[in-house]
Amino acid sequence: MMAEEKIDILEGAIKIELKAGRKCSFCTCGHSKKIPYCDDSHKKINEEQGTSYKPFKIIPEKDCTLCVSSSNWPNQKNKSL
Ligand code: FES
Numbered sequence: 574m575m576a577e578e579k580i581d582i583l584e585g586a587i588k589i590e591l592k593a594g595r596k597c598s599f600c601t602c603g604h605s606k607k608i609p610y611c612d613d614s615h616k617k618i619n620e621e622q623g624t625s626y627k628p629f630k631i632i633p634e635k636d637c638t639l640c641v642s643s644s645n646w647p648n649q650k651n652k653s654l
Contacts, residue, residue: 585648586640591633602626603645 587609602615611628
């Protein structure tokens with residue numbers, strides 16, 4: 574299956590433009606005020622709830638467009654991938 578086919582089944586995915594060499598940190602905990610990006614809210618959540626959330630980080634080699642989604646984000650539900 575090609576990547577573009579997978580994008581089609583992401584419900585509520587957020588499309589973002591990324592620049593080559595620029596690090597981007599995505600929220601995995603669902604508590605960021607800047608979803609899809611991490612704002613370090615996971616640190617407080619981890620302390621309070623004993624979880625170990627960490628952001629997902631990428632540094633693209635080329636300018637690119639991504640469609641991102643997480644079932645932990647508000648109003649986001651992944652269909653079966
Ligand atoms: S705020 Fe959610 S992972 Fe950082």
